[in-house]
Amino acid sequence: MMVPRRILLTAFLGRLRRDTAGSPAVEFALLLPVLLTLAFGALQFGVALNNYLTLTNVTDGAARVLAISRASTSPWTTMKAQLTAVSTLTAANMTITATVNGTACSTDSGCQTALNSAQGQAASVQVSYPCDLNVFGHNYAPSCTLTAKSTELVQ
Amino acid sequence: MMTLTKLLRRVLRDKRGATAILTALMVPLFCGVGALCVDGAHIAQTERALQASTDAAALAGASKINCCAAAPGTATTVATQYSAGTGDLNALSGATVTMMSGFPQLKCLQSTGFTCSGPDSANAIAVKQQAVVPTIFAKMIGVESVTITATSTAGQQGGGNLPVDVMFVLDTTQSMTDSDTNCSVSHATRMTCALTGIQSVLKTLKPSVDYAGLMVFPGLKNASQAQYDYDCVSSPSPQIVSYKSSPVYQVLGLVNDYRTSDSATSLNPSSNLAKAAQEPGCSVGVQAVGGVGTFYADAIKAAQSALATNGHPGTQKVIILLGDGDASASSSNMPTGEATNQCHQAITAANAATSAGMWVYSIAYGASTSSTGSCSTDSPHISACSTLQQIASNSTMFYSDTEGVSGGCASSNSSVSELVAIFNSIGESLSGPRLLLDTTS
Numbered sequence: 001m002m003v004p005r006r007i008l009l010t011a012f013l014g015r016l017r018r019d020t021a022g023s024p025a026v027e028f029a030l031l032l033p034v035l036l037t038l039a040f041g042a043l044q045f046g047v048a049l050n051n052y053l054t055l056t057n058v059t060d061g062a063a064r065v066l067a068i069s070r071a072s073t074s075p076w077t078t079m080k081a082q083l084t085a086v087s088t089l090t091a092a093n094m095t096i097t098a099t100v101n102g103t104a105c106s107t108d109s110g111c112q113t114a115l116n117s118a119q120g121q122a123a124s125v126q127v128s129y130p131c132d133l134n135v136f137g138h139n140y141a142p143s144c145t146l147t148a149k150s151t152e153l154v155q
Numbered sequence: 156m157m158t159l160t161k162l163l164r165r166v167l168r169d170k171r172g173a174t175a176i177l178t179a180l181m182v183p184l185f186c187g188v189g190a191l192c193v194d195g196a197h198i199a200q201t202e203r204a205l206q207a208s209t210d211a212a213a214l215a216g217a218s219k220i221n222c223c224a225a226a227p228g229t230a231t232t233v234a235t236q237y238s239a240g241t242g243d244l245n246a247l248s249g250a251t252v253t254m255m256s257g258f259p260q261l262k263c264l265q266s267t268g269f270t271c272s273g274p275d276s277a278n279a280i281a282v283k284q285q286a287v288v289p290t291i292f293a294k295m296i297g298v299e300s301v302t303i304t305a306t307s308t309a310g311q312q313g314g315g316n317l318p319v320d321v322m323f324v325l326d327t328t329q330s331m332t333d334s335d336t337n338c339s340v341s342h343a344t345r346m347t348c349a350l351t352g353i354q355s356v357l358k359t360l361k362p363s364v365d366y367a368g369l370m371v372f373p374g375l376k377n378a379s380q381a382q383y384d385y386d387c388v389s390s391p392s393p394q395i396v397s398y399k400s401s402p403v404y405q406v407l408g409l410v411n412d413y414r415t416s417d418s419a420t421s422l423n424p425s426s427n428l429a430k431a432a433q434e435p436g437c438s439v440g441v442q443a444v445g446g447v448g449t450f451y452a453d454a455i456k457a458a459q460s461a462l463a464t465n466g467h468p469g470t471q472k473v474i475i476l477l478g479d480g481d482a483s484a485s486s487s488n489m490p491t492g493e494a495t496n497q498c499h500q501a502i503t504a505a506n507a508a509t510s511a512g513m514w515v516y517s518i519a520y521g522a523s524t525s526s527t528g529s530c531s532t533d534s535p536h537i538s539a540c541s542t543l544q545q546i547a548s549n550s551t552m553f554y555s556d557t558e559g560v561s562g563g564c565a566s567s568n569s570s571v572s573e574l575v576a577i578f579n580s581i582g583e584s585l586s587g588p589r590l591l592l593d594t595t596s
Contacts, residue, residue: 031178038185042192049196056200060207067214071471071512116510119549120218122237122244150207151244153215153237 041135048131051089052146055129058083059148063125066098066111067152070119075111083127095128100154115154124151183296190292194301201250201288202303208245209282209305212238216259216280217309221273230275234259234282247286255283255304264310281308318364318470320409322458323353326478326520327371329445335520337556345520348556349477350440352518353432356475357413357422366409366467369431372454373447374402381406385430387437397447397488404457406431406441409465448484451476452493452500455515455546459508472513476505476546480522480539481529498530498542505546517543519555522564540564
């Protein structure tokens with residue numbers, strides 16, 4: 001005997017509504033984006049903080065190099081070489097500000113001149129580096145910049 | 156009662172919302188991982204920045220140990236300036252930094268080979284800072300902040316050894332044969348006193364890394380005359396020529412044979428430089444011939460050129476000028492265009508060397524303080540004393556053997572009253588401050 005089509009569908013929907021098999025999979029699928037965002041967010045944050053740590057480290061070294069470069073004819077180049085020696089940071093993305101006794105310098109001759117008369121004064125190096133907190137196309141901190149600064153007494 | 160048991164059974168069997176519950180249970184775990192990842196990295200970063208500032212503070216302080224008789228303790232003040240506290244030069248954001256009680260601490264270390272004499276009675280400085288870093292994620296598991304400390308110790312200059320290339324530029328005009336009553340060597344001429352001083356420097360330097368050379372003015376007729384300045388006999392004397400005849404200023408280029416090893420306490424008797432400095436086995440050192448007046452701007456230029464050309468990489472280049480400073484050679488002896496402003500020419504030449512990163516020390520022997528009675532070719536007037544003061548790279552690099560004599564040429568190095576001590580103190584100031592192991596005793 002023919003069962004009307006409408007009754008068949010209703011019965012199917014009713015069975016589907018009562019059926020709990022596979023419901024954890026559905027719930028997991030709904031939660032997956034949240035979990036992935038958390039996981040990759042933590043990953044990106046970790047990378048950024050690792051960059052920050054590296055940046056702090058090389059900036060300290062660069063300030064030390066600058067502070068002991070009073071006899072050098074190439075203090076800027078030597079200091080920059082110290083900054084770019086690490087492969088995990090992209091040298092081109094660094095914004096470097098060197099200051100000797102209150103005067104900014106950005107060339108070998110400029111830093112040399114400034115250092116010559118700065119024995120016992122402060123020399124500092126500040127480096128800014130962009131941080132990437134982009135997770136699945138959404139940037140959670142668009143204006144984020146890592147900045148490290150170290151000041152040493154010119155020897 | 157029956158209803159409650161049934162309800163519990165149903166809840167136990169019901170699988171709906173299982174993942175949500177699971178997720179809710181996992182949130183603390185995620186927070187824990189976050190705490191490890193983010194807070195751990197943040198603390199590591201702060202620790203590195205704190206150590207950087209602590210090192211900077213110790214080094215800055217070390218360079219000021221025993222610097223200032225008038226203000227003992229300057230070293231600790233400067234160390235604090237370079238530390239990470241609020242308002243200090245290396246101030247840290249995102250953490251509360253304090254200097255530990257009792258620090259910066261001046262220390263007297265026995266193993267660095269340097270005495271603790273001086274206004275601070277110390278030869279090293281230790282800095283210890285503490286930072287309280289507030290946490291972000293770890294707050295959720297009850298950790299509000301983490302406290303970290305950093306320690307650094309630095310030895311003052313003299314504790315380490317910065318290699319140097321030293322060029323002595325020695326006045327050998329006849330005035331150097333005058334007796335020098337301020338010298339620690341009794342009945343000495345200025346020349347003997349100067350040579351004794353050079354010996355002292357040679358005994359302070361380390362032949363393994365430090366090189367020294369000697370130039371004289373007036374200059375020699377040619378390079379082959381130099382041998383008569385270190386042959387230990389008074390005759391023949393080296394032949395000199397006037398300043399216009401392209402004299403050879405260099406007696407000896409940079410050498411390191413002046414002692415046989417770093418640990419040797421006496422000069423090497425077979426070293427020409429030691430012989431020129433009249434080492435004990437040699438009765439006659441550099442001879443003061445004279446006769447063409449005093450002019451030394453060209454000698455300073457020659458010294459700078461020799462250091463730039465023949466100096467060793469990674470060393471501090473040093474020129475030490477010894478003389479009375481009264482440049483006033485007769486115009487008949489002078490090259491074209493250099494007859495006037497002879498003292499100002501010397502200052503210009505020395506300042507050029509300083510600008511090239513060299514250290515220029517000057518030591519005045521009875522330099523006149525009269526601006527009309529010395530440097531007679533200069534306009535405006537300048538005294539021989541202030542010429543030598545301005546030749547020095549900075550005021551701490553100028554010394555005078557008449558300091559303390561009424562009307563004498565005044566030097567800021569007032570505690571150094573006689574020349575051997577002057578040279579000892581130069582030898583010590585030629586090396587820079589350095590970081591040490593915190594366990595150094």
